[in-house]
Amino acid sequence: MGGRGSFSDTVCYVLVKLLVAAGVLLFPLPALALGARGLLKQPGYSPDEPTDRLSHVLVVVLRGLLLLLILALSAVVLVSAIGAAVVGVELHGMVYVLFGLDVLFALVVVLSFGRRARRPARRRVSPAAR
Numbered sequence: 001m002g003g004r005g006s007f008s009d010t011v012c013y014v015l016v017k018l019l020v021a022a023g024v025l026l027f028p029l030p031a032l033a034l035g036a037r038g039l040l041k042q043p044g045y046s047p048d049e050p051t052d053r054l055s056h057v058l059v060v061v062l063r064g065l066l067l068l069l070i071l072a073l074s075a076v077v078l079v080s081a082i083g084a085a086v087v088g089v090e091l092h093g094m095v096y097v098l099f100g101l102d103v104l105f106a107l108v109v110v111l112s113f114g115r116r117a118r119r120p121a122r123r124r125v126s127p128a129a130r
Helices: 002-026 028-037 050-087 093-111
Strands: none
Touching: 002 028, 002 050, 002 093, 028 050, 028 093, 050 093
16 A cells, blocks of 8 residues: 555656656747747837947847746756656756746747737728729
C-alpha cells in the first residue's frame, strides 16, 4: 500500500515537471518568435528627426533585452524541468517563480510589439467619382 502512494506521488511530480516544460514550449517560445519578428517595427516612426531616431534606438534596445531575458528564462526553466523529470528529483521552488516571470514577460511581448500591426481600412471609392 505504501508503494502505491509513492507511485502516484512520483507520477504527479513528473506530470507537473512536464507541464511546466510544455507551458514554456507553448507560450514563451512562440512569443519570442513573434517578438523577434516585430523587433524593429514601430508605427509612426520618422527617420528624418533625430529625436525619433534616438527614441527608436532606445525602444529597439529595450525590446532586444526583453527578448534575451525571455530566452534565458525559457532555457533555464526547460533545462531544469526536463532534467528534474529525467533524474527524478523535485523542482526547486525558484523554477516555478522563473516560469511565472517567463510567462508574464511573454505576455508583455505578445500584447505590445509581438502583434501584427493593424492595416488601415481601405476607404470605399464611390462609383460617382469615376
